Amino acid sequence: MSELARADGLTLRQDYFDDPSAWKGLVDLLQDTFSIDIGIQDQFGGPDPSSMPFGYFDQEGRCIANFSAFSMPMIVNGRAVKAAAYQSGAVRPEWRERGLYRDLMQRAFDRTAAEGYELDLLLTDKPVLYERYGFRTVPQHVFVAQIPKLQKSESSVRQLSLETPDDISLIKSFLQSRKPVSSCFAVVRQMEMFLLNACFNSAIRLTMLGDDAVIAWTFDGATFWLLDVAGITIPSLAAILSALDIEPDRIEICFPPDRLDCQASPEPYEGYTVLMARGKAAGEITGPLILSPMAEF
Numbered sequence: 001m002s003e004l005a006r007a008d009g010l011t012l013r014q015d016y017f018d019d020p021s022a023w024k025g026l027v028d029l030l031q032d033t034f035s036i037d038i039g040i041q042d043q044f045g046g047p048d049p050s051s052m053p054f055g056y057f058d059q060e061g062r063c064i065a066n067f068s069a070f071s072m073p074m075i076v077n078g079r080a081v082k083a084a085a086y087q088s089g090a091v092r093p094e095w096r097e098r099g100l101y102r103d104l105m106q107r108a109f110d111r112t113a114a115e116g117y118e119l120d121l122l123l124t125d126k127p128v129l130y131e132r133y134g135f136r137t138v139p140q141h142v143f144v145a146q147i148p149k150l151q152k153s154e155s156s157v158r159q160l161s162l163e164t165p166d167d168i169s170l171i172k173s174f175l176q177s178r179k180p181v182s183s184c185f186a187v188v189r190q191m192e193m194f195l196l197n198a199c200f201n202s203a204i205r206l207t208m209l210g211d212d213a214v215i216a217w218t219f220d221g222a223t224f225w226l227l228d229v230a231g232i233t234i235p236s237l238a239a240i241l242s243a244l245d246i247e248p249d250r251i252e253i254c255f256p257p258d259r260l261d262c263q264a265s266p267e268p269y270e271g272y273t274v275l276m277a278r279g280k281a282a283g284e285i286t287g288p289l290i291l292s293p294m295a296e297f
């Protein structure tokens, strides 16, 4: 523990998600800092079991600072890569500028280095903070697709709901056995963020297409955004649009579309956060690419 933390009566806790009151402490910290409720994850079986949280707690048991790593296996340029992602970084205002975040970041980075992760990923609106730890911004692009010729679809479609336990189980089973949505840059396994992201944005629709894939998408009447496909096989863009029975004016694909059998052009993506990477596999990342919004963390 840092000298400062000891002097202030703080307790350092690692891997504390099994303690419901400590987990609630993190939920409160992120609610107060970012106005998001990660406690929703309790409805889906709790946080990612691979999480490696590092937090400081005060004498009342409040979590006053946190930084977490978790395992996010990736496909990068055709190769399965052991990747770690970092999230839930926050320090309560009254505890800032004393080095607590630096201390927690260092602990998390030491842990993932010791466990042999070959790629570190994060999303941030403060890239300068992480550049001094060797992270570099990875430019992201959305892929604007040519409108494919629609076919008469044989596939059944069914809207899924996160209010329905059977639908949640179905979505989870696809997330566990999915084929990565792209061979260029995509998660291999990630369940908790997909469900949380779907909960956070009520415009996101999850549609079961045939027996093979769950499609995550939004449509505003003109533009169709294809956010992710969690499937044992990846249907073509034409098959997806035909089954959904929509005729958009514009199609934006929010992951590299190499498995969608379509023509698409990359356009720079300007998001609120930037994607950053470091580690020995970071050099293997070649664009254009984007991390699916369903995998955002």
Ligand SMILES: CC(C)(COP(=O)(O)OP(=O)(O)OC[C@H]1O[C@@H](n2cnc3c(N)ncnc32)[C@H](O)[C@@H]1OP(=O)(O)O)[C@@H](O)C(=O)NCCC(=O)NCCS
Binding pocket: 033, 089, 090, 091, 092, 095, 096, 097, 098, 099, 100, 101, 102, 103, 123, 124, 125, 126, 128, 129, 132
């Ligand atoms: C960003 C935040 C976590 C920093 O916490 P902190 O305890 O004040 O940070 P520390 O005192 O440990 O400083 C760590 C380093 O970050 C730098 N830093 C702090 N705030 C920064 C900011 N807003 N932009 C860029 N760098 C920043 C410090 O200069 C320091 O750099 P150094 O290690 O080279 O000396 C805190 O301000 C916070 O919770 N902000 C709101 C939530 C947020 O933005 N979280 C990060 C999401 S990616």
